[in-house]
């Protein structure tokens with residue numbers, strides 16, 4: 001008879017003992033880490049993919065078919081972020097990185113999010129797997145630029161959530177966001193990874209390096225259904241490295257992990273990442 005896999009532990013003291021010894025920690029995050037900031041997730045209640053179809057808004061084909069509609073969607077998500085702030089989970093990760101760095105230990109965030117809330121919380125070691133809402137890529141000169149303009153172009157001023165069925169969704173291409181490089185003026189697209197596109201090979205390589213070297217992995221607020229991110233933590237667990245999941249519910253990946261902490265990560269994560277007893281005696285050299 002095949003042996004049954006033990007259920008993941010929710011013993012916080014046991015995780016804290018592992019955390020105390022860890023030298024290289026990877027924190028893999030998804031939309032759930034920003035949920036308590038009021039940023040919608042994708043698949044849960046109120047999730048973006050419950051209101052809209054990903055194939056209408058987040059594929060290269062959708063952009064080719066109707067760039068105006070796709071820009072409306074990303075413009076809307078950029079504008080929404082103006083009133084959102086990092087929550088206790090982002091802050092706990094950033095503080096932990098800073099604290100452990102002084103002890104010669106490393107914390108790296110690998111995020112599927114494009115909302116920059118880890119950056120705004122103060123994390124420095126951030127790998128953005130799916131790009132960034134506040135960068136554009138020029139389709140002509142290929143320049144990737146930071147862009148915090150609000151609105152990103154005049155034609156999108158005051159536009160709210162997109163309506164894929166509305167006849168007025170079409171803004172002429174010449175009025176959509178343009179490249180700012182001198183003499184270019186090319187059409188830009190959001191610098192994010194869409195369904196059907198590959199991740200940036202450098203970003204993937206960096207992620208694999210961190211995952212291969214880590215001695216603790218925390219998986220926070222992701223449904224673990226979108227590849228390749230979905231296989232990162234299970235692969236780490238297969239190496240025998242402790243993996244702890246923080247989620248409001250079990251996911252399809254939970255069974256692979258040694259720890260599962262159920263609840264809002266704004267509460268569970270700060271408890272896990274608070275200074276340990278031995279850290280409190282640590283003196284900066």
Ligand code: OAD
Pocket residue numbers: 029030031032033035036041042043044047054058112113130193194195220221222223224225226246247248249251263264265266
């Ligand atoms: P999902 O919306 O698929 O999953 C969010 C996860 O967060 C779920 O498992 C929730 O249970 C969990 N969650 C919600 N609130 C939480 C909280 N307060 N504390 C802890 N967990 C919470 O989002 P992702 O897994 O990030 O890609 O989705 C992955 C990718 O799919 C996204 O990057 C995006 C999307 O389509 C692209 O657009 C390419």
